[in-house]
Amino acid sequence: MLNTEGSKPIYIQISEWIETEILNGNFKEDDKVYSQYKLAEMFTINPATAAKGLNLLYEENILYNKRGLGKFVSSNAKEIITDKRKNQKLKGLIQEVVLESERLNVSDDELIEMIKTLMEERKGELK
Amino acid sequence: MNVVECKGLAKHQGSVKALDDLSFTIKEDTITGLIGRNGAGKTTLLKILAGYWYESSGEVRVFDEHPFNSLTVSANTILIDDQMSFSNSLTLQELLQEASNFYMNWDMELAQRLFSYFNFDSKQIHENLSKGKKSTFNIIIGLAAKCALTIFDEPTTGMDAAVRKDFYRALLKDYLAHPRTIIISSHHLDEVEDLLEDVLLINEGKRYLHLSIDDLKEYAIGLRGKSAIVRQWLNDKEVIHSQSIGTDRSYVVVKNDFDHDRATRLGIEVSPVSPSDLSVYLTNQKQGGIDDVFSKREFR
Numbered sequence: 354m355l356n357t358e359g360s361k362p363i364y365i366q367i368s369e370w371i372e373t374e375i376l377n378g379n380f381k382e383d384d385k386v387y388s389q390y391k392l393a394e395m396f397t398i399n400p401a402t403a404a405k406g407l408n409l410l411y412e413e414n415i416l417y418n419k420r421g422l423g424k425f426v427s428s429n430a431k432e433i434i435t436d437k438r439k440n441q442k443l444k445g446l447i448q449e450v451v452l453e454s455e456r457l458n459v460s461d462d463e464l465i466e467m468i469k470t471l472m473e474e475r476k477g478e479l480k
Numbered sequence: 481m482n483v484v485e486c487k488g489l490a491k492h493q494g495s496v497k498a499l500d501d502l503s504f505t506i507k508e509d510t511i512t513g514l515i516g517r518n519g520a521g522k523t524t525l526l527k528i529l530a531g532y533w534y535e536s537s538g539e540v541r542v543f544d545e546h547p548f549n550s551l552t553v554s555a556n557t558i559l560i561d562d563q564m565s566f567s568n569s570l571t572l573q574e575l576l577q578e579a580s581n582f583y584m585n586w587d588m589e590l591a592q593r594l595f596s597y598f599n600f601d602s603k604q605i606h607e608n609l610s611k612g613k614k615s616t617f618n619i620i621i622g623l624a625a626k627c628a629l630t631i632f633d634e635p636t637t638g639m640d641a642a643v644r645k646d647f648y649r650a651l652l653k654d655y656l657a658h659p660r661t662i663i664i665s666s667h668h669l670d671e672v673e674d675l676l677e678d679v680l681l682i683n684e685g686k687r688y689l690h691l692s693i694d695d696l697k698e699y700a701i702g703l704r705g706k707s708a709i710v711r712q713w714l715n716d717k718e719v720i721h722s723q724s725i726g727t728d729r730s731y732v733v734v735k736n737d738f739d740h741d742r743a744t745r746l747g748i749e750v751s752p753v754s755p756s757d758l759s760v761y762l763t764n765q766k767q768g769g770i771d772d773v774f775s776k777r778e779f780r
Contacts, residue, residue, distance in 0.1 A: 361752070362697045363674055390656050397649050399511055400656060401677040405694060448744065456747075 363398055367406030372415065372434045375426055384426050386416060413437070481508045483629055483661040484529060488538035491524050491685075498524040500685035501538070506661060506678075513676040513693070514665040517763050521685040522665045523561070526633050529663070530559035542629065553629075555584065560622035561633035562615060566606040572617060573602035576624075583625040591624035594650065598643070611638030619647055623654050632664040636671075644668070648675055669756040673697075679755065683763040696755045701736040705729065705748035713743060721761035733761055 361369075371387075374380050387395070392403035407424055410416040415433050416424040427433070454464045484506035491499040499521045506512055516522050527533040528540055531547035531554055540547060547553040566575050576595065580586040595602075598616050609617060615637050622630060636644045652675050655662060666672050673679075679696050681689040689696070700720055703710055707730040714732060721733040733753050740750045753761075 362694050364694055394653065394656055396674075397652050398674045399652075399677045399693070401510070401692075402674070402694060448741075452744070452747065 363396075364402050364405035364409065367392060367396070367398070367403055368409045371406070371410060372438075375415070375430050376434055380426050382426055382428050382430070385423050386426060388423055482506060482541075483508050483543060484663075485541040485544075486539065489525075489528070489535055489540050490537045491521075491528065491533070492536045493524075497685050499528075499535075502682065502685060502687050504680055504687050504690050506663065506680075508661055509659040510677045511655060511662045511664065511675055512678045512680055513669065513672055514663055514680050514682070515669055515759050516665075516682040516688075517760075520682050520763070522682065523633055524685075525682070526559060526561075526631050526663065526665065529629075530557050530631055532559070556628040557631065558583070558622055558625045558627040558629075559631045559633065560618050560635055562611075562618070562637045564618050564621075568605055568607050570605075571602060572600055572604045572606060575606065576620075579621055579625065583627065585626035587624045587626050590654070591620055594620045594623065597646075612640060612643065615639050616643055616647070619650075623650060626654075626658055626660065629661045629663070632662070632666075634665055634667065636666065636668065644671060648672060651675065669759060670754060673755050681759055681762065688762060693755065696758065697752065698736055700733050700753045700758050700761075701740070702751045702753045703730075703732045703734065703743060703748050704751065705746070709746055710748060713746065713748060720758070721764070733758070 371380070374386075380386055386407070389400045389404040389407055392398070392406070393400040396403075407416065411418060411424060413433060414427055415430045417427050418424055450464070459467075482505040484504075486505070487503050489499055489502040490497065502521075502525065514522050514525070524533070528535050529542055529547060531542070531550055534548050542550070542553045543556060545552050547557070570578065572595070576588070576591050579591075580588055598613075598620070600613075600617065606614065606617065615635060616639060619632070619635050622632060622635070636647060639647065648671065651662070651664075664672060664676075669679075673693055676693045679689070679691060679693050680687065689699075691699070703713065704725070707724065707728050710730045710732055714734065717734040717738070719732060719734055722730060723732075724730050743750050
């Protein structure tokens with residue numbers, strides 16, 4: 354499940370994995386998430402690394418702490434994650450698309466047209 | 481609490497300085513990877529920590545004692561390497577029984593479970609085992625001894641990929657159940673990096689880097705692009721490694737201390753550098769690479 358080939362630090366992959374579990378509804382509001390030891394065991398990683406991933410989510414208010422009990426999903430966790438992903442991941446992907454279009458001399462209008470076509474196609478498939 | 485403390489540690493072997501002014505500390509209950517090239521001084525350091533060898537100068541403390549001739553260090557430390565020698569008049573099963581007399585925390589149940597999982601025959605003799613099987617038996621001793629300081633020096637020598645994977649998982653599971661201080665030296669940093677909390681990189685007997693594995697992963701960044709653009713970008717940066725690709729492109733590894741977006745916008749590809757590659761780049765000799773050994777010859 355983790356990409357150990359080394360592109361992203363493992364603790365970030367851990368936090369992203371938990372985020373995805375929250376978005377999928379596998380962890381719901383006020384659910385307790387896995388402890389650093391459980392995560393370490395699941396993914397064969399050092400528990401300190403797992404703890405770092407959990408702390409990242411705590412700092413972003415996606416998780417909250419209950420002393421001695423562990424970390425739990427915040428009430429607005431889904432919103433925070435969606436906002437964050439929009440701002441970071443989507444932006445990054447779009448940047449790549451724009452750069453590649455430049456290299457291939459694709460005009461702005463042509464690129465926007467391509468995106469629109471793709472979105473139309475998706476809508477057709479989902480019907 | 482620090483389990484290991486070294487200050488200005490040196491070991492001379494003839495005219496060679498195997499260790500040279502080495503200083504570092506290792507915290508209790510962490511897993512540290514000891515990384516370095518062949519001859520960097522890894523084994524020398526581990527033998528001094530385990531109390532096998534005497535240092536030439538400097539200070540070394542293990543459990544706050546000088547390890548050489550220390551009963552505390554001997555009782556609480558185990559060093560697993562491929563030079564472990566066992567009596568040939570005892571069978572493997574008898575060796576496990578004997579080991580249980582030596583180590584106060586010996587976990588016989590774990591030893592027996594691993595023994596049968598890895599398909600050992602009780603009546604076998606250690607000397608007759610294959611290289612990989614010897615290493616596997618040795619790590620059973622290392623795990624079951626449950627020593628407060630457990631040291632593995634290249635533990636996976638000769639093991640096939642499947643057994644190595646089992647060993648890493650066994651090590652982690654046992655560490656989670658019984659946290660202790662573990663030092664593991666390995667040439668397969670890519671295989672062990674997920675298990676590690678910290679990495680100690682030594683080069684020519686000196687400490688080169690000592691940081692968390694996560695920081696090591698973000699320590700450097702690779703830049704790939706047109707040589708002219710990459711070169712321009714480099715003027716104020718510390719170059720760790722550089723190589724040319726084809727005629728007009730370069731791959732350069734620099735310290736990761738700048739905003740990647742600007743490089744990306746210039747059309748430079750930015751990619752992470754694996755800890756394993758990074759250690760090689762950091763400890764490369766200054767005189768160039770293997771290509772320089774061979775006389776220049778044009779291939780057509």
